[in-house]
Amino acid sequence: MTNELICTAKEAVYHIDDGACIMVGGFGLIGAPLTLIDALTKSDLYDLTVISNNVGEAGKGLGMLLRQGKLNKAIGSYFTSNREVAKAYHQGQIDLELLPQGTFSEAIRAGGAGIGGFYTKTAVGTELAYGKETKVIDGEEYLFEKALTADVALIRAKKADRKGNLVYYKTARNFNPMMATAARTVIAEVDEIVEVGELLPEEIVTPHLYVDQVVQSELVLTKDGVKSVV
Amino acid sequence: MSNVKDMIAKRAAEEIKPNSIVNLGIGIPTLVADYLNDDHFDLHTENGLLGVSAVREDDIDPLRVNAGKLPVGEAVGAAYFHSADSFAMIRGGHVDAAILGALQVDSKGRVANWAIPGKDIIGVGGAMDLLVGAKKIIITTRHVSKDGSPKLVGECTYPITSTRIADTIITDLAVFQWNGEKYVLTELMGDASLEEVVNNTTLDFEVGVNVGEG
Numbered sequence: 001m002t003n004e005l006i007c008t009a010k011e012a013v014y015h016i017d018d019g020a021c022i023m024v025g026g027f028g029l030i031g032a033p034l035t036l037i038d039a040l041t042k043s044d045l046y047d048l049t050v051i052s053n054n055v056g057e058a059g060k061g062l063g064m065l066l067r068q069g070k071l072n073k074a075i076g077s078y079f080t081s082n083r084e085v086a087k088a089y090h091q092g093q094i095d096l097e098l099l100p101q102g103t104f105s106e107a108i109r110a111g112g113a114g115i116g117g118f119y120t121k122t123a124v125g126t127e128l129a130y131g132k133e134t135k136v137i138d139g140e141e142y143l144f145e146k147a148l149t150a151d152v153a154l155i156r157a158k159k160a161d162r163k164g165n166l167v168y169y170k171t172a173r174n175f176n177p178m179m180a181t182a183a184r185t186v187i188a189e190v191d192e193i194v195e196v197g198e199l200l201p202e203e204i205v206t207p208h209l210y211v212d213q214v215v216q217s218e219l220v221l222t223k224d225g226v227k228s229v230v
Numbered sequence: 231m232s233n234v235k236d237m238i239a240k241r242a243a244e245e246i247k248p249n250s251i252v253n254l255g256i257g258i259p260t261l262v263a264d265y266l267n268d269d270h271f272d273l274h275t276e277n278g279l280l281g282v283s284a285v286r287e288d289d290i291d292p293l294r295v296n297a298g299k300l301p302v303g304e305a306v307g308a309a310y311f312h313s314a315d316s317f318a319m320i321r322g323g324h325v326d327a328a329i330l331g332a333l334q335v336d337s338k339g340r341v342a343n344w345a346i347p348g349k350d351i352i353g354v355g356g357a358m359d360l361l362v363g364a365k366k367i368i369i370t371t372r373h374v375s376k377d378g379s380p381k382l383v384g385e386c387t388y389p390i391t392s393t394r395i396a397d398t399i400i401t402d403l404a405v406f407q408w409n410g411e412k413y414v415l416t417e418l419m420g421d422a423s424l425e426e427v428v429n430n431t432t433l434d435f436e437v438g439v440n441v442g443e444g
Contacts (some may be wrong), residue, residue, distance in 0.1 A: 016397060027277045027313075028299055030292070054312075054353075080353035081299075090354065096352060101276065102317030102359030109314040121362045125393035127345070128354065131270055171278050172293040179314040205312075221292050 112181025281308025
């Protein structure tokens with residue numbers, strides 16, 4: 001198992017199918033699996049649905065997949081950070097589903113925990129509540145939100161051990177730990193791969209049972225933008 | 231006071247009780263941090279950090295940012311967590327105050343701050359969760375929009391962010407507090423006159439005692 005766990009980005013994305021639903025970690029490019037996304041740009045995959053807070057930035061991260069016309073649909077909370085998303089949407093090139101960020105992250109946590117959905121007060125009475133079931137609980141109105149799951153999750157962590165246990169780095173953690181739980185196949189891009197036993201059991205955020213593949217990162221976000229480290 | 235944004239931010243800081251957990255939105259709210267005493271509050275940012283502090287130029291880390299994706303520092307005693315936990319803190323009522331910007335606030339206390347009809351803004355971020363979940367909502371905004379039209383209006387024409395009532399509104403002209411039924415003008419800001427506030431506000435409010443006298 002140890003040998004099968006670690007692979008290249010190209011090998012990791014090889015088994016993804018056209019039309020797949022893919023969760024992608026990151027708050028913009030912060031904590032995004034840049035090497036795995038880059039591998040998707042070099043693949044011949046099309047008609048993808050992405051579940052990610054943003055669609056990267058213009059031409060960067062998932063923004064490159066958008067430019068390539070590989071995305072059919074995006075589910076997230078903030079597409080404004082890439083102006084090309086609204087343009088593609090108005091031209092009918094991409095379908096968008098907008099969720100409040102807390103609802104988005106909770107829907108992924110629920111999906112990973114085997115919960116079909118949940119009731120929240122967030123968005124009650126707003127445009128984002130249209131068509132959604134409401135329920136009064138203890139005198140207050142709540143909105144039903146369905147859980148989110150995916151075929152594949154592409155996530156980023158700071159370190160993995162050779163079993164696939166993961167630890168994260170500062171605010172690069174963001175959506176990655178939930179996404180690690182909510183997809184059938186989970187591929188983690190990491191800055192460093194260490195021996196089993198080197199991570200303290202108490203510090204592990206994502207236990208190895210969630211993780212199917214580990215890929216050594218080749219692209220990192222620096223103060224001066226995305227840089228290759230190979 | 232260098233400008234009106236700082237004046238608004240300084241006044242907003244006075245609304246924060248010691249030992250509060252505070253979430254700051256983008257724009258004027260971010261400036262409030264400059265007027266809060268570090269020993270008496272903890273700043274929460276919804277992308278996963280409790281204990282946000284100012285950052286020195288030589289300590290900038292591109293992977294340590296606030297919800298506006300700006301680099302921030304890490305206070306002593308800070309903690310990191312993932313987004314689902316972060317929003318559980320917000321919706322669960324564990325954040326004492328959220329200081330937010332607004333496009334409009336109306337007579338019913340409803341805030342619009344996430345979308346402008348006809349503009350290519352397709353994003354809501356954490357705005358709806360913060361309005362629903364924070365224990366106290368403080369709105370900081372310019373009193374009128376760039377074209378001079380009122381931002382404090384009878385009824386929001388922009389899509390609302392929540393039906394939750396904003397507790398306090400602080401502008402460059404005035405401070406309003408919700409009294410359970412409507413907004414009360416409790417203070418005039420800077421050199422503003424009551425007449426100036428009345429002329430630039432279509433939101434229904436009553437004038438508090440001693441305001442605008444002398």
